[in-house]
Amino acid sequence: MSPTSAARAQHTTAALRDRLKDPSLLKEACYIDGAWVGSPKLAVNNPATGVELAKVPQLSADDATRAVEAAERAFPAWAKHTAKQRSNILRKWFELIIANREDLALILTSEQGKPLSEALGEVDIGGAYVEFFAEEARRVYGETIPTQRADARLLAIKQPIGVCGAITPWNFPNSMITRKVSPALAAGCTVVLKPANETPLSALALAVLAEKAGVPKGVFNIITGDAPPIGKVLCEHPAVRFVGFTGSTAVGKILYQQASVGVKRLGLELGGNAPFVVFDDADIDAAVEGAIVSKYRNMGQTCVCANRLYAQDKIYDEFVQKLSKKVATMKIGDGTESGVIQGPLINMKAVDKVERHIADAMKRGAKIVTGGKRSELGRSFFEPTVLADVKPDSLVAQEETFGPLAPVIRFKDEADVIAMCNASPFGLASYFYARDLGRVWRVAEALESGMVGVNTGLITTEVAPFGGVKESGLGREGSHHGMEEYVEIKYVMMAGV
Numbered sequence: 310m311s312p313t314s315a316a317r318a319q320h321t322t323a324a325l326r327d328r329l330k331d332p333s334l335l336k337e338a339c340y341i342d343g344a345w346v347g348s349p350k351l352a353v354n355n356p357a358t359g360v361e362l363a364k365v366p367q368l369s370a371d372d373a374t375r376a377v378e379a380a381e382r383a384f385p386a387w388a389k390h391t392a393k394q395r396s397n398i399l400r401k402w403f404e405l406i407i408a409n410r411e412d413l414a415l416i417l418t419s420e421q422g423k424p425l426s427e428a429l430g431e432v433d434i435g436g437a438y439v440e441f442f443a444e445e446a447r448r449v450y451g452e453t454i455p456t457q458r459a460d461a462r463l464l465a466i467k468q469p470i471g472v473c474g475a476i477t478p479w480n481f482p483n484s485m486i487t488r489k490v491s492p493a494l495a496a497g498c499t500v501v502l503k504p505a506n507e508t509p510l511s512a513l514a515l516a517v518l519a520e521k522a523g524v525p526k527g528v529f530n531i532i533t534g535d536a537p538p539i540g541k542v543l544c545e546h547p548a549v550r551f552v553g554f555t556g557s558t559a560v561g562k563i564l565y566q567q568a569s570v571g572v573k574r575l576g577l578e579l580g581g582n583a584p585f586v587v588f589d590d591a592d593i594d595a596a597v598e599g600a601i602v603s604k605y606r607n608m609g610q611t612c613v614c615a616n617r618l619y620a621q622d623k624i625y626d627e628f629v630q631k632l633s634k635k636v637a638t639m640k641i642g643d644g645t646e647s648g649v650i651q652g653p654l655i656n657m658k659a660v661d662k663v664e665r666h667i668a669d670a671m672k673r674g675a676k677i678v679t680g681g682k683r684s685e686l687g688r689s690f691f692e693p694t695v696l697a698d699v700k701p702d703s704l705v706a707q708e709e710t711f712g713p714l715a716p717v718i719r720f721k722d723e724a725d726v727i728a729m730c731n732a733s734p735f736g737l738a739s740y741f742y743a744r745d746l747g748r749v750w751r752v753a754e755a756l757e758s759g760m761v762g763v764n765t766g767l768i769t770t771e772v773a774p775f776g777g778v779k780e781s782g783l784g785r786e787g788s789h790h791g792m793e794e795y796v797e798i799k800y801v802m803m804a805g806v
């Protein structure tokens with residue numbers, strides 16, 4: 310780096326630090342065994358401006374091994390803390406997250422791009438996971454089993470699984486971390502986290518607060534660096550017993566193979582291809598609102614985003630017209646500016662994918678109703694788009710777009726649309742709008758997905774089980790089911806009674 314660009318980088322890091330109420334939340338080091346380590350190397354850029362925000366270390370596979378060993382050393386003492394002690398520490402972490410929500414949201418928007426109001430919402434739900442699992446820590450109940458031997462008593466106890474690896478994506482840099490780390494810590498496990506290189510600053514800020522909350526050294530470790538070698542250590546080190554991953558199906562499959570060597574338990578929250586269906590008995594205005602929140606939240610970069618929209622013949626034109634009218638008014642810009650609803654996409658690769666999906670749909674006869682091109686703001690800003698007359702076999706209906714593109718497909722009857730919805734190797738979320746009660750039950754039961762939103766486009770909450778079927782993943786996060794991933798059941802027979 311030239312002296313001028315080095316000075317500029319220093320200046321911009323300072324600029325973000327100056328805007329934080331607690332500048333110590335902006336960390337350029339990793340956290341291993343209770344110490345901040347590594348020298349800043351990998352640049353973290355603001356996708357809205359291209360400006361470098363900070364640098365984080367590029368740690369190696371050996372560093373990942375050191376982090377796993379620290380977590381292994383810390384495990385016995387952490388597992389022996391009482392449930393109430395662990396609960397109290399997690400509660401404190403939650404309180405610190407909420408007390409620092411504005412700083413955390415500013416860091417999040419700066420590195421990821423989503424509007425500040427959405428970043429605040431993410432920090433709130435990120436905190437809600439910690440609060441929920443602080444409460445669940447005290448409810449990891451076992452059971453007694455009616456005995457089959459008069460001289461014996463049978464019971465099943467739940468114990469923490471051990472050291473856990475966590476690999477998280479850039480689209481929810483705060484809540485994807487707390488959704489994994491807080492149930493692990495609540496259960497008595499220790500964690501080594503590798504956040505996405507595009508958005509590590511939110512993760513490091515969470516670690517600053519965890520340290521302040523009293524999480525003991527070695528219990529929560531964070532490493533940044535090249536993902537494949539670090540991921541391999543997390544999957545293959547014998548001390549690691551569980552790996553939780555959110556990201557692409559392609560990487561999930563690599564981790565699944567790597568973890569098979571040591572027969573590790575895996576939690577995989579992978580890609581989706583969510584259908585969003587509007588039946589002709591639906592409340593169309595409500596369906597438009599639902600489509601907007603489901604499709605355009607986080608600029609369409611949410612794994613549960615509506616990916617393909619199906620509207621029934623009779624209401625098709627009305628739905629497309631009302632949806633595109635609203636979409637056309639969405640303000641695009643830097644997420645920290647007031648009134649902005651659409652920030653930049655995470656990078657230019659994401660823009661290319663949206664363009665590829667639009668071009669393919671148009672080749673097959675679709676037409677652009679609104680948007681359809683890069684924004685005049687440049688960089689990775691893309692106009693929120695609605696396509697009409699999209700054919701069901703278009704690429705956009707087969708692959709997750711992960712961008713602000715709503716392709717609307719026409720359908721005739723219930724059986725046809727259910728068949729189209731289920732004709733996918735993915736099955737994370739599905740949505741539909743209808744008022745006929747019989748139809749609501751039939752369709753909710755028929756859709757092949759882990760989650761279904763009926764007359765709503767927003768289903769994520771800490772109290773419900775989040776996860777997919779088919780190639781969308783394994784296991785559930787959130788709710789009391791989310792705790793089960795982090796415990797082993799041990800059966801004990803006590804004879805000689």
Ligand SMILES: NC(=O)C1=CN([C@@H]2O[C@H](COP(=O)(O)OP(=O)(O)OC[C@H]3O[C@@H](n4cnc5c(N)ncnc54)[C@H](OP(=O)(O)O)[C@@H]3O)[C@@H](O)[C@H]2O)C=CC1
Nearest residue numbers: 477478504505506536537540556557560579580612709711
């Ligand atoms: N389910 C979801 O919420 C998400 C789905 N996706 C889908 O995936 C597409 C591609 O996004 P992309 O960012 O490339 O997703 P990835 O799956 O590549 O990235 C997600 C996480 O996995 C890490 N990673 C990448 N390669 C490996 C590896 N070999 N071993 C271990 N960890 C690895 C990344 O680290 P690093 O950042 O250092 O590369 C990041 O932390 C998106 O367009 C979207 O369709 C993406 C993100 C989230």
Ligand SMILES: O=C(O)CCCC(=O)O
Nearest residue numbers: 480481555611612613769
């Ligand atoms: O993409 C995810 O895995 C998190 C979804 C969060 C949300 O629905 O807001």
